[in-house]
Amino acid sequence: MKAAAFDYIRPETLGAAITLLTRHGPDAKLIAGGQSLLPALNLRLSAPGLLIDIGRLAALRGITLADRTLHIGAGCTHAQVMTHPLIQRHAPLIARALADVAHPAIRARGTFGGSLANADPAAELPACALALDAVMHAQGPAGPRRIPAAEFFTALFETALAPDEVLTGVDIPIQGDTQWGFAELARRTGDYAMVGLAAVARPGTIRLGWFSVGQTAILAHRAAATLTEGGPLEAACTALADDLPAHDDPQASAAMRLHLARVLLRRVVGAWGGR
Amino acid sequence: MTSITLTVNGEPITATIPARLHLADFLRDHLGLTGTHLGCEHGVCGACTVRLDGAIVRGCLVLAVQADGCTVETIEGVSDSGEVADLQHAFAARNALQCGYCTPGMVLTAQDFLLHAPADADRAAIREHLSGNYCRCTGYEAIIDAVETTLNARRTP
Numbered sequence: 001m002k003a004a005a006f007d008y009i010r011p012e013t014l015g016a017a018i019t020l021l022t023r024h025g026p027d028a029k030l031i032a033g034g035q036s037l038l039p040a041l042n043l044r045l046s047a048p049g050l051l052i053d054i055g056r057l058a059a060l061r062g063i064t065l066a067d068r069t070l071h072i073g074a075g076c077t078h079a080q081v082m083t084h085p086l087i088q089r090h091a092p093l094i095a096r097a098l099a100d101v102a103h104p105a106i107r108a109r110g111t112f113g114g115s116l117a118n119a120d121p122a123a124e125l126p127a128c129a130l131a132l133d134a135v136m137h138a139q140g141p142a143g144p145r146r147i148p149a150a151e152f153f154t155a156l157f158e159t160a161l162a163p164d165e166v167l168t169g170v171d172i173p174i175q176g177d178t179q180w181g182f183a184e185l186a187r188r189t190g191d192y193a194m195v196g197l198a199a200v201a202r203p204g205t206i207r208l209g210w211f212s213v214g215q216t217a218i219l220a221h222r223a224a225a226t227l228t229e230g231g232p233l234e235a236a237c238t239a240l241a242d243d244l245p246a247h248d249d250p251q252a253s254a255a256m257r258l259h260l261a262r263v264l265l266r267r268v269v270g271a272w273g274g275r
Numbered sequence: 276m277t278s279i280t281l282t283v284n285g286e287p288i289t290a291t292i293p294a295r296l297h298l299a300d301f302l303r304d305h306l307g308l309t310g311t312h313l314g315c316e317h318g319v320c321g322a323c324t325v326r327l328d329g330a331i332v333r334g335c336l337v338l339a340v341q342a343d344g345c346t347v348e349t350i351e352g353v354s355d356s357g358e359v360a361d362l363q364h365a366f367a368a369r370n371a372l373q374c375g376y377c378t379p380g381m382v383l384t385a386q387d388f389l390l391h392a393p394a395d396a397d398r399a400a401i402r403e404h405l406s407g408n409y410c411r412c413t414g415y416e417a418i419i420d421a422v423e424t425t426l427n428a429r430r431t432p
């Protein structure tokens with residue numbers, strides 16, 4: 001189908017984008033890569049009056065490393081992030097996860113920030129942000145603020161961003177001796193997963209970020225605590241029943257999903273050895 | 276209505292268009308470049324694949340206004356320049372198309388694979404790269420064969 005009519009504007013600066021967003025309120029929508037928004041418009045699931053294109057803003061670009069923190073601009077495309085040497089070296093989890101996001105033609109346009117702001121419960125990057133303990137940078141009319149990933153994904157397709165805030169970038173703390181793992185089960189390459197896991201072990205903490213398990217990406221706290229305390233992998237698998245919501249959908253029943261989640265946990269943490 | 280200027284298959288184009296017009300409809304309806312096909316119009320099938328500033332994209336998921344200032348190449352462009360002549364020949368030789376509806380998108384995606392293929396690329400890598408392009412009648416075996424044939428031929432000096 002074709003999208004309903006809308007106006008379009010491509011502001012030159014982030015400040016101008018925020019001013020427009022504030023002035024037009026709920027009738028306006030930001031467009032970054034458009035790889036989630038344009039399907040929704042073409043299917044007429046959404047019909048905003050104005051699209052504000054932030055896709056070319058230099059302020060949202062760039063991947064940098066400083067003070068043991070990796071900063072990823074919200075406007076970097078999936079393809080740019082996936083192939084960037086700093087990401088491959090310091091956040092290989094993200095490069096690996098992005099290989100399972102859609103297809104090359106979609107990764108050429110879709111953005112890192114767009115995926116996080118979209119907060120699809122089946123998306124890979126929100127779970128990675130949780131597992132890596134990322135910090136979101138938002139900017140609105142009142143100025144910049146930071147939001148920990150653990151407080152960012154609030155409900156189905158909803159985040160802690162205010163309606164007039166733009167996600168500008170993401171900080172990822174880099175720590176030595178990090179072990180990581182990623183696995184998802186999808187029926188076809190590039191499809192959204194039936195269930196997926198992004199896991200990170202740092203000195204003293206293990207974080208297990210899950211996607212396609214409910215209304216938002218979530219951290220499995222009990223299973224992670226079991227592993228952090230040196231407990232056996234099977235005990236962590238048992239604890240998963242309390243961590244994951246019982247989520248039925250046409251892709252998988254809750255029982256099947258829990259079973260598959262345990263398969264993934266065994267694969268990922270089993271590969272770390274020692275348990 | 277918005278005015279845009281872009282390069283399509285090497286030709287400078289200026290047009291005034293509604294914002295909601297996507298790039299594939301712009302190419303087809305405004306420029307008469309009907310080699311770019313439309314299947315699903317929500318990003319799933321790959322029939323609308325074109326090159327935008329050198330990277331393959333979904334023509335149905337880019338607004339024409341977003342292509343302002345950019346370089347677009349369609350199947351007509353890469354076909355006329357001879358860039359994909361060997362690949363097209365391999366498709367024909369292996370019967371890798373029946374109705375041909377998916378073929379422009381397949382050829383552009385396959386060419387993208389061939390341009391960036393690592394030295395150890397194999398059939399699995401071809402499958403992975405083409406996984407976002409649907410063919411509803413030929414089946415994938417012959418298409419993968421045609422791409423593999425071209426990969427091997429281009430590797431041979």
Ligand SMILES: Cc1cc2nc3c(=O)[nH]c(=O)nc-3n(C[C@H](O)[C@H](O)[C@H](O)COP(=O)(O)OP(=O)(O)OC[C@H]3O[C@@H](n4cnc5c(N)ncnc54)[C@H](O)[C@@H]3O)c2cc1C
Pocket residue numbers: 029030031032033034035036037038039054074075100101102103106109110111112113114115117118122123124125161165166167168190191192193317318319
């Ligand atoms: C066929 C297909 C398959 C896909 N498969 C997957 C998959 O397997 N896994 C996956 O994770 N994704 C998948 N995607 C989605 C893809 O990853 C998108 O690129 C991503 O979800 C959104 O990024 P975008 O830049 O395109 O955002 P847009 O579509 O431009 O925007 C999405 C939403 O986020 C808002 N937004 C965008 N940027 C910002 C910002 N900086 N600040 C505040 N709000 C913002 C927009 O207003 C909009 O509401 C798929 C898409 C398609 C079409």
Ligand code: FES
Pocket residue numbers: 312313314315316317318319320321322323324333334335336
């Ligand atoms: S028509 Fe664009 S992906 Fe199907």
Ligand code: FES
Pocket residue numbers: 371372373374375376377378409410411412413414
């Ligand atoms: S040849 Fe008919 S859809 Fe592929």
